[in-house]
Amino acid sequence: MNILDKITADKRTEVALRKSLIPISQLEQSVLFERPTVSLTEKLKTSNTGIIAEHKRRSPSKSVINQNLNVNDVAKGYEDAGVCGMSVLTDGKYFGGSLDDLLLARASCNLPLLRKEFIIDEYQLLEAKAYGADVILLIAAILTRDEIKQFSEFAKSLHLDVLLEVHNEEELNKSIMPSLDMLGVNNRNLKTFDVSLDTSKSLSALIPDDFVKVSESGISNIEAIKSLQPFGYQGFLIGENFMKTDNAGESAKIFIEQLKK
Numbered sequence: 001m002n003i004l005d006k007i008t009a010d011k012r013t014e015v016a017l018r019k020s021l022i023p024i025s026q027l028e029q030s031v032l033f034e035r036p037t038v039s040l041t042e043k044l045k046t047s048n049t050g051i052i053a054e055h056k057r058r059s060p061s062k063s064v065i066n067q068n069l070n071v072n073d074v075a076k077g078y079e080d081a082g083v084c085g086m087s088v089l090t091d092g093k094y095f096g097g098s099l100d101d102l103l104l105a106r107a108s109c110n111l112p113l114l115r116k117e118f119i120i121d122e123y124q125l126l127e128a129k130a131y132g133a134d135v136i137l138l139i140a141a142i143l144t145r146d147e148i149k150q151f152s153e154f155a156k157s158l159h160l161d162v163l164l165e166v167h168n169e170e171e172l173n174k175s176i177m178p179s180l181d182m183l184g185v186n187n188r189n190l191k192t193f194d195v196s197l198d199t200s201k202s203l204s205a206l207i208p209d210d211f212v213k214v215s216e217s218g219i220s221n222i223e224a225i226k227s228l229q230p231f232g233y234q235g236f237l238i239g240e241n242f243m244k245t246d247n248a249g250e251s252a253k254i255f256i257e258q259l260k261k
């Protein structure tokens, strides 16, 4: 079994347990459920930097990245740095994240927040809304076309933006549909962890112009962004490069200042 299959199998068990512990009616009572969401897609369309900065403590590919940062400080720092949005990993077992991280980020900034999760059930979209997310991620590699349609349409009914992530042509071809807002190309193969920006470059021409294009993973310098922009990318998801430092917000600030030059 590859790591993605393992994460997904564990996620099914976890979500079944969460559903039995917290009923949907309780999620819907969250004060955040009525909060008007902020569109990351619209922010990326008008930004000249397009940085989506991630809160990421550890990962299957890198083990520990940084366990010492406080999510409130990271969220405030990213907002001060001028990022377009923040991605918050909420998986506990493989990434050391939680829904509480999302809630704390929500309490600390007004940025559009992406719930970075392995979504396999509509229930997780209700959780995303209840804990303050504005955007959800759907990963084509773990979903059927019918599930992508069902989850993306449900997300839109909750006024959440949808970022659909692909890694190859087959995943892209099965996924294109009007209920998506952003098409993300993950430069990391989630089964082997190989990283190549060429993945974003080669798939870009196949992504219809109706979607904002986001390049994800393995971006560690300004040159990478400059090399992706001519391929139509308007969003750049960066985790480790900021989180591996003592001050993720400050690192993002310096990065954005250099990018603007």
Ligand SMILES: O=C(O)c1ccccc1NCC(=O)[C@H](O)[C@H](O)COP(=O)(O)O
Pocket: 003, 054, 056, 059, 060, 061, 062, 186, 188, 190, 193, 216, 217, 218, 219, 237, 238, 239, 240, 241
């Ligand atoms: O990062 C991993 O090792 C990983 C492994 C398996 C599934 C997902 C994984 N990462 C999720 C992400 O998409 C990244 O956290 C995100 O794109 C940022 O990547 P990076 O800038 O390389 O930290």
